[in-house]
Amino acid sequence: MLKCKINGVEVEVKEGTTIIEAFKIAGQKIAHYCWHPGLSVAGVCRLCMVEIKGQPRLQIACNTPVQDGMEITNQSEQVKETVRWGLDFHLINHPLDCPICDQAGECGLQDQYMEFGLYTPEMAEPKVKKHKVVDLGSKIVLDTERCILCSRCVRFTAEVTKTYELGIFNRGDRSEIGTFENKPLENNYALNTVDICPVGALTSKDFRFRQRVWYLQERESICTGCSTGCNIKIYFNEEGLFRIRPVYNEKVNGYWMCDEGRNIYKFVNKENRLLKAKKGRKGEWLEMEGGAAAKDVAHHFKSLDKERIALVVTGQFSNEEYEALFQFYKKNVGNDFVYHWINNKESFEDFDGLLLRGDRNPNTKGLLQKLEDYRYEQTWAHLEENLKAGKIETLIVAGPENPLWFPDLKEKVQQWGIQLSHLIWLSSAKVQAVDEVECLTWQIPLKTFFEKDGTYVNYQGLEQKSHRIATIVPGALSLSEAAHLMAGEEYKVDMAPILKGPKKNYYVHRRGYL
Amino acid sequence: MFELSKEGVEFVKKEMQRYETKRSAIIPALYKVQEENGGWVSPECVTYLSQLMDLPEVWINEVLNFYTMFNKEPVGKYHVQVCCNVSCAMNGGRELADHLCKELNIKDGRHSEDGRYTLSRVECLGSCGTAPMMQVNDKYYENLTKESAVQILKELP
Numbered sequence: 001m002l003k004c005k006i007n008g009v010e011v012e013v014k015e016g017t018t019i020i021e022a023f024k025i026a027g028q029k030i031a032h033y034c035w036h037p038g039l040s041v042a043g044v045c046r047l048c049m050v051e052i053k054g055q056p057r058l059q060i061a062c063n064t065p066v067q068d069g070m071e072i073t074n075q076s077e078q079v080k081e082t083v084r085w086g087l088d089f090h091l092i093n094h095p096l097d098c099p100i101c102d103q104a105g106e107c108g109l110q111d112q113y114m115e116f117g118l119y120t121p122e123m124a125e126p127k128v129k130k131h132k133v134v135d136l137g138s139k140i141v142l143d144t145e146r147c148i149l150c151s152r153c154v155r156f157t158a159e160v161t162k163t164y165e166l167g168i169f170n171r172g173d174r175s176e177i178g179t180f181e182n183k184p185l186e187n188n189y190a191l192n193t194v195d196i197c198p199v200g201a202l203t204s205k206d207f208r209f210r211q212r213v214w215y216l217q218e219r220e221s222i223c224t225g226c227s228t229g230c231n232i233k234i235y236f237n238e239e240g241l242f243r244i245r246p247v248y249n250e251k252v253n254g255y256w257m258c259d260e261g262r263n264i265y266k267f268v269n270k271e272n273r274l275l276k277a278k279k280g281r282k283g284e285w286l287e288m289e290g291g292a293a294a295k296d297v298a299h300h301f302k303s304l305d306k307e308r309i310a311l312v313v314t315g316q317f318s319n320e321e322y323e324a325l326f327q328f329y330k331k332n333v334g335n336d337f338v339y340h341w342i343n344n345k346e347s348f349e350d351f352d353g354l355l356l357r358g359d360r361n362p363n364t365k366g367l368l369q370k371l372e373d374y375r376y377e378q379t380w381a382h383l384e385e386n387l388k389a390g391k392i393e394t395l396i397v398a399g400p401e402n403p404l405w406f407p408d409l410k411e412k413v414q415q416w417g418i419q420l421s422h423l424i425w426l427s428s429a430k431v432q433a434v435d436e437v438e439c440l441t442w443q444i445p446l447k448t449f450f451e452k453d454g455t456y457v458n459y460q461g462l463e464q465k466s467h468r469i470a471t472i473v474p475g476a477l478s479l480s481e482a483a484h485l486m487a488g489e490e491y492k493v494d495m496a497p498i499l500k501g502p503k504k505n506y507y508v509h510r511r512g513y514l
Numbered sequence: 515m516f517e518l519s520k521e522g523v524e525f526v527k528k529e530m531q532r533y534e535t536k537r538s539a540i541i542p543a544l545y546k547v548q549e550e551n552g553g554w555v556s557p558e559c560v561t562y563l564s565q566l567m568d569l570p571e572v573w574i575n576e577v578l579n580f581y582t583m584f585n586k587e588p589v590g591k592y593h594v595q596v597c598c599n600v601s602c603a604m605n606g607g608r609e610l611a612d613h614l615c616k617e618l619n620i621k622d623g624r625h626s627e628d629g630r631y632t633l634s635r636v637e638c639l640g641s642c643g644t645a646p647m648m649q650v651n652d653k654y655y656e657n658l659t660k661e662s663a664v665q666i667l668k669e670l671p
Contacts, residue, residue, distance in 0.1 A: 158570075167572030169579040180571040181557050 004070040019061035019072055020048050030074055031083050031116045033108055033198045034150035035062040038255035039159055042151050047112065049082045050074045058082055087117040093128045093173055095145045101200040105213040108198030128173045137184025139191055139205055139259060144176035147201035153177065153193035160256060163187045177201070188356060191259045195245055207243045220247055222456055222466040224316065224362035224401065224449045225261035228355050229458035232257060234265065234450065234469065241265035241450070251462060258356040267402045267429060267448065273473050274430050274445040282436050290475045291493055293444050294485035297424055301332065301486070308393040310337035310383060315361030316401045317479050318454025322370040324480035325398060328487045330374065337392065338376035339383045340367065343406040357459055360405035366457035387419045395420050398479055399427035401448055413437060426482055445476040452478040516559045522546050526566060536567055540577045543567060544584055553593055554585035582636065589632040590625055592670055595649040598635045601642035610646050611635050613660045618667065631667065
């Protein structure tokens with residue numbers, strides 16, 4: 001361990017730690033653009049200048065390892081002036097189009113300028129014009145004028161995805177980032193480059209111009225897109241969810257997440273949700289509240305033949321919900337006709353080498369464990385046989401949160417509609433096929449991961465807790481709530497506060513300037 | 515589709531062996547490609563070279579875009595590079611370039627109308643003692659005057 005003093009704060013760091021890392025450990029502020037903890041050191045932005053006692057010249061903190069007994073500061077006048085000049089240089093050819101730039105509000109240039117800059121610009125030369133609104137495929141738009149050439153995105157495509165799409169072309173003040181022959185940047189991790197871009201050069205087509213970031217709240221959660229369970233931050237306000245970004249977790253996802261995972265917010269928003277419970281069949285639906293529908297199921301349950309009921313579960317729910325559901329099933333039905341619905345079976349074991357897994361369920365591990373605990377060992381073939389033989393009349397389905405990852409959904413539901421006399425469909429998603437079934441059906445809207453507490457077990461067996469953030473669909477139930485109500489128990493359903501965004505100008509107040 | 519000649523491929527392979535990393539061989543490889551592709555490097559050439567050297571296209575494109583010695587667009591039969599750096603400029607290099615444009619019918623400041631000449635104003639070519647000078651394809655012509663330069667170019671085959 002090495003001892004050093006950062007702005008007067010004593011810290012102990014491991015051998016090989018760079019000064020900028022020591023600054024982070026000491027909790028001291030330091031300006032930087034090109035350094036990113038998940039990427040190699042480039043040392044191109046020259047903003048992280050520090051003064052080391054005994055050394056006449058300033059050093060860059062990102063590429064200088066700590067030595068024992070170093071006294072380092074970035075509070076001296078010399079450092080402050082250097083950083084100010086550095087910023088001035090970065091802004092020489094920057095277009096300053098913040099009013100129409102989607103990065104405004106979370107821009108490195110704005111932040112660092114307010115923190116370390118505050119100079120009067122001295123450049124009188126005309127700015128170099130570069131390419132604007134370069135289309136980089138279906139996900140990303142590039143503005144090379146805004147780019148400060150930190151090369152984070154270039155290093156990302158070279159080091160993390162190893163797809164080598166981005167590069168820096170030309171030289172001097174005409175340097176700009178781009179892809180060879182404007183090829184689209186379509187790899188499944190491309191949106192990480194938008195996250196790490198400190199300025200508005202790379203913006204996401206999905207998010208740009210939909211919300212100003214200071215109108216969004218952010219909360220941490222777990223991605224339910226696949227069995228990796230990346231840690232995420234969700235950005236939302238009273239109009240719904242707008243985007244998802246990764247949060248660092250060394251054990252699970254590091255600094256990154258995949259682009260498919262970023263889309264899961266779409267299945268939480270109202271447009272793709274089952275908004276009301278329904279009872280009936282094709283063409284004759286009666287709308288009601290979720291709780292009322294569950295109680296109606298409980299009422300109806302008494303008249304059903306218990307030996308002709310079966311339960312289908314998907315790996316999309318939390319441990320607590322499986323527990324409640326199986327308890328309900330054990331007490332109220334009692335047979336062992338419980339089946340695990342595996343979506344896209346062929347690709348279940350796939351892995352792209354980085355994060356995305358073929359198993360597109362957040363909690364398959366948890367489900368398998370629960371099935372084992374309750375000794376439910378039936379195979380899917382057994383269900384199909386029984387259905388064909390007409391031995392099953394009623395099916396309770398804890399269906400998918402995200403129907404996109406269930407390619408066999410439509411086919412299965414259609415088939416059940418013919419073979420069954422009753423279908424109890426529990427799902428948060430709006431599924432067209434369920435609206436068209438012929439048998440008597442209850443559709444009960446469920447909560448998504450965003451609206452409930454729960455534990456998910458990822459592919460490594462790591463348990464991660466996801467917390468309730470806000471309600472999107474009032475009247476939706478969690479699977480546990482639905483199970484308790486279907487059992488005929490009195491149960492208090494968590495119907496609490498409807499989604500409320502931050503006060504307008506939340507970020508402005510926090511920063512203390514307008 | 516562009517392909518290097520057999521000797522060209524051999525040359526590139528040898529250059530790749532010569533350096534610690536094969537990325538270092540991009541410059542000589544690009545020179546070879548430019549030579550065999552009629553004086554310029556097209557995007558297809560970059561793709562071809564990336565396959566030949568097993569390097570990402572962007573790496574080659576970065577080098578290609580960085581250096582002005584590589585032409586990113588087709589050049590005429592004679593690529594005339596007139597030095598306009600200090601010594602040559604003091605001895606009339608810039609005026610020489612202007613004069614050549616007029617005499618050779620180079621309207622847009624780059625290509626002559628018949629496609630025979632392409633003119634570039636370049637930085638120092640390392641022949642300051644004999645300023646002003648120009649380079650036509652691979653050959654230096656030094657101690658020029660306006661008249662002699664035009665004569666040299668017109669007399670080329």
